[in-house]
Amino acid sequence: MTMLNFFCAAVLASCPLLFGTLGESLTEKSGNLNLGVEGMMFMGAVAGLGGSYYYEKSAENPVAIISVLIAIGCAFLCAALGALIYSVITITFRANQNVTGLALTIFGIGFGNFVGEAMSNAAGGYVVVSDLTKTAFNTPLFPALSTIPIVGKLFFSYNFMVYLSLVCAIVLAVFLKYTRVGLNLRSVGENPATADAAGINVERYKYLATVIGGGITGLGGLYIVMNSANGVGGVWVHNCISGYGWLSVALVIFAMWNPSRAVFCAFIVGALSVMRLYISLGIPDQIYNIFPYIATVIVLIFVSLRKKRENQPPASLGLAYFREER
Template sequence: MVDILNRLFIAAVLAGTPLLLGALGEILTEKSGNLNLGVEGMMFMGAITGLAGSYYYEQAVIAGGGNPNGVLSAGIALVTAFIAGAGGALIYSFLTITLRANQNVTGLTLTIFGTGFGNFFGEYIGQQAGGYVAVTDVTKKAFSGLDIPVLSDIPVLGPLLFRYNWLVYFAIILAIIMAWFFSRSRVGLNMRAVGEDPATADAAGINITLYKYLATVIGGGICGIGGMYMSMVTTSGVWVHDCVSGYGWLAVALVIFATWSPARGMLVALIFGGLTIMRMYVNIPGLPAQIYDMLPYVATIVVLVVTSMRESREHAQPKSCGLNYFREER
């Protein structure tokens, strides 16, 4: 029983990491007052560009007679995925902030565009590669679990806490930094003011447009890294059609579950991750597999009900989220 729980915990951490990254990107976006429902699309864009960046780097080095560097390949995947996600968010920002398009429609359009973008180029690059696109073992090793001296060898706690891939720790550190940023830094507090009441923040001299653009674009880049995790870790560096498979929508649900808090996001990402892979470790005779798939969404509904009953402003969505700001109407 203990062994099953240990393996379930490890699998939950691994499955919850892309959800945490997607949720952190969306939390940053929504804190500025923008509701970007294009998380799924940005994750798809990050998934294919991250994989393609590593793949083309390896092919260029091999063609030149050299040996690819796994750390450099992983770095290229990280940067290209961030740029792709940020690019998708930049399109969203221009349409909603500058042209004042409807945020819900624009976000849904970005999801459709990003999903098509990822699957199209994934299949195209795969055909050019001779059937499917995959990185070499050198890059796969760079995304495998770490072996931290001393810490990894601690009985029980070592395997549970110190043998994950570097993206797991990257996501945790990012969540901690964001939690500090929103509660302690002046820029973070200004951003929260923009999300709550942009007219008042504008009157106080805060550049609303700049804050919204930066938060949305950087948030989109973080979502892109979450997508890169799916293609480089979840599918082991091999492009699988439709590999994000709804994780972007789960990340949006996780934002609600975490009540827009990066710190709570770490805990609920672990819970969501466990719920998504529970069928592999908990087998209840006669229970359809579809019931397991419903669990994350059922949990979200419960949290929505509880949050609504509490009516706590600290744990509620930013007031202006989803509403375009018209300075002339201030």
């Protein structure tokens, strides 16, 4: 039974990481290394919470599903807006990607905490969504199926966000591997000059991949703020994202830019993050917390040593593309 609970907790813990990893994978496939994931998660989190909160305040009889949809829409759009700023500056204005990504992180963290605090002040203490929305984010999507012994708990006891993240992963994996547009996108990330010569609109692909990818990472932020697995849910907590974005950037490497592998890698890291609550290993918590990062470094070294072609980062990752300078 402990193992079962552990598995479920691991899945819940891995969900925001999976959103972050998927979004950033899509972005990096276009050759854009957006280091602003942490910032975009903050933006998504505060916008999603705010959207839901103000909807509930303004509607007479708030409906859970509308509140949830508004939260998802706001989170996605706000994080996508952050990614759009990044895109304009790096793609159109050709600024350095690392620096712009860090600027986005600084901005996003500031934005999240600033808006979060301003909303809390306006609300006179805390911004809390009602139990209605909280329940929607924290109860099983398939209540009937989840009562089946073991199997029900194992596969059907999660909230809808978990399934949404899995659907995202599958869609993204199929998109990148089996569709024409996905192939074009990958070629933009590998060699934009060649893609350009083949008639692919490099700028448009980079814009779309980065903005949509950013929006997906925002859903990870929304999950963190709405989920109550780590304590209170549906309330703004100062600095609530606290490193999930950076961990997602690490996970992209750990998963070697592969969305289906991202599911397993996010699960492993999620499991690591909750394991100490279930199994005692005798390792100090703080050392234990750096395992994902050490694992990422090892993967990074391993990837560069083996030079296996399909596991490499997109070849043009982090480089700006200027048509007239090719």
